[in-house]
Amino acid sequence: MHQTPTTGDRQDTAGRPRRGLAEKRQAITRAARTVFGRDGYTRASIDAIATEAGVSTRTIYNHFAGKELLFQTVVQESATQVGDAQLDIIDRRLGKVTDLEADLTAFALAWVAPLTEFADHFGLVRQINAEARHLPKAALDAWQEAGPRRVFAALARRFAELAEEGWLQAPDPGRAATHFVLLTATDVTQRSYWGAYPLDAAETEEIVTAGVQAFLRAYAPSKR
Template sequence: MARGVLQGRKSGGVSVSVTTGPTVGRAGRPEKRRAIVRGARRVFALEGYSRASIERIAADAEVSTRTIYNHFSDKAELFTTVIEDSATAVAEAQEGLIREYLDPVVESGDLDGLVRFGRRWAASAQDAEEHFALMGHVSAEAHFIPPEAIRVWQQAGPSRVEQEMSTRFARLAELGLIHAPDPHRAAAHFMLLVGSAVAQDSLNGAVPLPKAEVDQIADAGVEAFLRAYRAED
């Protein structure tokens, strides 16, 4: 069988290309694939895309490098799968928060409910430490990460969640409660003011913040959002 070559990128002038073992067909047991994705997620979250090696991932997942290549053609494909899987899981959890906390605000028209939603949204920025560590590496290594991985991540995660939130803000605008000509931008601003602020201050969850501090950041974010978007009486 022909040997495959893992096409890495250069970081700081150091090549991270890795020569792989024999390339085999993409068949394999689902549980092995899940173990590989879990192991790769841990390694990518810890080491980033450029530094992570297939050998290190294989060791963490307790499989052989051959087994990894039974499922994935190279590190780029594996990373793309990991980031899509992670973003999808976080997006589903965040959509659940939108339904649980933001839908009642739309139904009641009581904008005070945004404070409760904001606090729970801010807390969620620390619920998925591994995922947000991955996001930190995406930001730091954007020039080295395959563009397809970034596109997949945006579609599976941020864009999907922003769409869900923007539909609720559009409804609040229709009700005359907020002034949001561009509901998508309003959703992006809310996420930045509330969730991203906590992620930044907690170093993507690596240094968890006390609940009181998270609530304080959330309250300030919601207050800033309402100053900008609350409809004039």
Template sequence: MTEPRYDQDLGTPETSTVKAGGRPDKRRAISEAARRVFGQQGYARASVDAIAVEANVAKRTIYNHFTDKEALFLSVAVEGADAVTEAVRVLMERHLRKIVNLEEDLTAFCLDRANAITEFPDHFALVRTIHAEVTRLPAGVLEKWMAHGPPSAHQRLAPYLRRIADRGLLAFDDAEKAANRLNTLTMNDVLIRSFYGALPLPGSAVEEIVHDGVHAFLRLYAPAPSAPEERI
């Protein structure tokens, strides 16, 4: 069987690049295997043959579900990003929907979010592949992943911070910029120092990064103190 060309235009994972039909359990096995193989071997080196072996399916079975290697990579990258996004959404609802103590609630959210890295090892291995091979990935793949992955995380956090600001607990002009700053102060160092989960940090190191980051964020976006009432 001749391997399909990889230079065709890409659709979204739900449209032209992922085929309808096929057994869901087979598709799940293929996706899980592909995520592992891409994470271990990288995009360029990974082959559909290796993924078929890892999934314990025939190569033609993969093409019953996905049009080509690009489609398969895009699908598993987006699925992983969406899974992490959903996990973070649950954490935002738990910690940021009803604020009791702003610093404590923000810290608890950021700690849980940082610790969630260890819950998705195959996904973050794939993220390391994306960072390492960014110049080799098809532009369409990279663009669609960025719409689902970490680059858009601040957009999902922004509404929660805006509601907190509406209560007078924070002050900023742009909620998305404030959300991006919170991500930068509390998550970037964890991701970089752990090499995106490859070398998990000790809990004490994560706690220090998060506590310091939240403290700096609150100082940066603290509302102005109310002016004292004039005595007549």
């Protein structure tokens, strides 16, 4: 039996979603990221998201089955966007190393830049950390797989390559990557409350520089 597509499923003659529907979906996810980042998952309502997006609640339900699916989608898409930016930083800053300390410092400074560049995303991260026990497990897993796990795996691979090239002494590149981020970026992240109150450039550079030096005391080979 032929079934008439619902509003959220309408397509053009080429089988692609109509442009208007795609734009509405984008408006909904942008609004949801703002509202979830501001109010958290528990307090956020579909009504508030609809108001922020300038659409009806029915329009939201035409695209998403409910708040849980919308939250998971927003978190996954946002983490993917930030993760892609961080992967690009790894490629650009660590693709070719000529001066280990200088290159690692430049990399770490670039690594913390997304805190302000993707303020809405890190608003979501603040809420995730505050509400983790009350959030859908699927949304937490989607966030980790799209963002942190994917990025840390890439950083660990690059550190393994640097160890093979003789730049690092790192029998466990994954642990080395974790230590590097803890020493250089975590303090910046926590002091700025995940970018809510950005640190000035001098303070950020001081934290990063000291962190890189501590990392190298543990992981730099005795001789090159």
